[in-house]
Amino acid sequence: MKPRHAISTRIWHWVNAAALVVLFMSGLGISNAHRYLYWGDYGFDPADAWLAVMRFPNWATLPQRYNLAEARDWHSAGAWVFAVALLAMWIAMLANRHFVRDIAAPPSAWSPASVWREVGSHLRGQFGAETGAKYNTLQKLSYGLVLGVLLPLMVFTGLALSPGIEPAAPWLVEALGGRQSARSLHFIVAFALLAFFVVHLAMVLVSGPLRQIWGMIAGGREEPRGKA
Amino acid sequence: MTRVARRSLMAGIAALGAGACSKIDRFATSETGEGLFDTAEGWHREAHRILAGRQALAPEYAPEDRSPSFKGNGSLTVDGPIYREQLAEGFPDWRLAINGLVENPLRLSLDELKALPQRTQITRHDCVEGWSAIGQWTGPQLSRLLDTAKVKPEANFIVFRCADVLYGRRYYESVDMVDAYHPQTIVAHSLNGEPIPEKNGAPLRMRIERQLGYKHAKYLTAIEAVASLDDIAGGKGGFWEDIGNYQWYAGI
Numbered sequence: 239m240k241p242r243h244a245i246s247t248r249i250w251h252w253v254n255a256a257a258l259v260v261l262f263m264s265g266l267g268i269s270n271a272h273r274y275l276y277w278g279d280y281g282f283d284p285a286d287a288w289l290a291v292m293r294f295p296n297w298a299t300l301p302q303r304y305n306l307a308e309a310r311d312w313h314s315a316g317a318w319v320f321a322v323a324l325l326a327m328w329i330a331m332l333a334n335r336h337f338v339r340d341i342a343a344p345p346s347a348w349s350p351a352s353v354w355r356e357v358g359s360h361l362r363g364q365f366g367a368e369t370g371a372k373y374n375t376l377q378k379l380s381y382g383l384v385l386g387v388l389l390p391l392m393v394f395t396g397l398a399l400s401p402g403i404e405p406a407a408p409w410l411v412e413a414l415g416g417r418q419s420a421r422s423l424h425f426i427v428a429f430a431l432l433a434f435f436v437v438h439l440a441m442v443l444v445s446g447p448l449r450q451i452w453g454m455i456a457g458g459r460e461e462p463r464g465k466a
Numbered sequence: 467m468t469r470v471a472r473r474s475l476m477a478g479i480a481a482l483g484a485g486a487c488s489k490i491d492r493f494a495t496s497e498t499g500e501g502l503f504d505t506a507e508g509w510h511r512e513a514h515r516i517l518a519g520r521q522a523l524a525p526e527y528a529p530e531d532r533s534p535s536f537k538g539n540g541s542l543t544v545d546g547p548i549y550r551e552q553l554a555e556g557f558p559d560w561r562l563a564i565n566g567l568v569e570n571p572l573r574l575s576l577d578e579l580k581a582l583p584q585r586t587q588i589t590r591h592d593c594v595e596g597w598s599a600i601g602q603w604t605g606p607q608l609s610r611l612l613d614t615a616k617v618k619p620e621a622n623f624i625v626f627r628c629a630d631v632l633y634g635r636r637y638y639e640s641v642d643m644v645d646a647y648h649p650q651t652i653v654a655h656s657l658n659g660e661p662i663p664e665k666n667g668a669p670l671r672m673r674i675e676r677q678l679g680y681k682h683a684k685y686l687t688a689i690e691a692v693a694s695l696d697d698i699a700g701g702k703g704g705f706w707e708d709i710g711n712y713q714w715y716a717g718i
Contacts, residue, residue: 268596269596271594271595271596272593272595272596272597274597276597279527279531279590279598279600280533280590280598280599280600281597281598282533282537282593282597282598282599283535283537300490301490301491301494302490302491303491305710306594306595306710306712307706307710307711307712307713308494308495308711310594310712310713310718311494311503311506311507311711311713312494312503314503314506314507314510314713314718315502315503315506315507317506318506318509318510399592400510400514400717400718401524401592401675401676401677401678401716401717402510402511402514402518402676402677402715402717402718403514403517403518403717404524404525404676405518405519405522405523405524405525405676406514406517406518406519406522407517408525411525417590417592417598418597418598421596
């Protein structure tokens with residue numbers, strides 16, 4: 239029988255999860271080195287900052303003490319795993335039609351009214367997918383947003399921060415509004431992903447956590463199609 | 467107690483169940499860990515070199531894009547009466563030596579450096595901490611000085627010697643021959659049309675525009691061509707590399 243989750247999806251899910259934890263925690267350590275965010279090309283004076291970021295406590299950072307060099311080591315090693323895995327996942331889910339069949343949502347689903355309606359039914363505990371669909375509309379939208387926008391943005395805003403990349407792709411830094419804007423966006427998108435992670439975890443917890451987690455490891459069974 | 471539990475939980479997640487936080491810290495400083503980090507960083511450097519090419523330029527800005535001031539960081543001065551006296555007088559006795567694996571060692575005054583053909587560039591300075599400043603730098607290209615000194619073929623690195631002392635150690639930095647001969651690599655004597663201020667490295671500072679700020683050695687006294695970095699200071703190619711294990715390739 240065909241598993242609910244393809245092997246490529248399962249491998250990517252856990253590799254990506256591990257990479258994101260390493261990147262997020264080492265990123266908090268890097269943030270502690272200069273806790274101010276700016277817009278534009280330059281920025282060094284806290285008076286010009288649009289946000290003074292909190293000092294992240296040691297338990298939240300990697301390593302678990304202030305060490306910028308080691309945090310950068312983790313971050314630049316984790317970045318390879320994260321970016322290469324994301325590219326592989328995109329190739330796989332276009333090749334096995336997972337994206338087109340299960341994730342892509344029609345433009346009408348992105349309208350504020352539709353999103354609002356879906357959030358409402360979620361809050362009432364109705365998570366069922368439409369007949370023949372693997373994911374419900376809100377899942378499609380959030381997975382599409384994460385895979386198509388937020389995760390790629392982390393790669394591109396991250397690349398834009400490397401002075402060694404800029405001579406190859408000056409347009410990238412320009413498109414993001416300058417290096418300090420890229421740094422601010424890198425930070426904002428990282429926390430958007432944290433928000434996704436929290437909701438994702440909560441949804442797993444309320445929808446049969448053991449079955450869901452085991453499904454993402456062993457593959458799981460294709461659920462009977464239809465509105466739950 | 468809860469703090470310890472939370473710590474272990476977070477670190478446990480980070481290792482995907484591999485163990486507690488002490489293990490992670492030990493991994494990072496183990497031979498395997500350092501080997502892994504070095505490999506990842508080597509790949510970044512190779513990718514940058516392949517994507518950008520050896521001579522690709524860092525972006526240059528218009529005069530109106532400059533930041534209103536230029537932050538000083540790390541060493542902000544050089545201790546001692548000689549530096550104070552030279553600073554007050556405009557560095558008449560400051561000499562820049564170009565030596566090591568060269569056929570024709572040089573000792574140049576500021577006037578001699580200023581008499582060479584100059585390059586002026588408005589570039590962005592990115593600190594490893596995360597901040598950026600934009601300023602206009604002027605000085606001769608390092609490639610011209612190295613050509614005049616006739617670097618021997620066995621030289622693999624260029625080391626920058628500095629006058630400033632931090633945590634009891636003299637500052638130094640190094641680059642490979644690709645960055646040494648890069649057109650934007652200049653020995654700057656001016657910032658925004660004025661002599662370089664004390665906090666920014668008066669009278670001479672390197673500009674290595676495709677790497678982070680700690681590569682841009684300040685208070686420059688000598689430029690040395692070497693075959694290997696192993697026998698210099700801590701052997702890792704720079705002050706922060708030795709003292710804090712910062713990456714030698716600072717283009718990431």
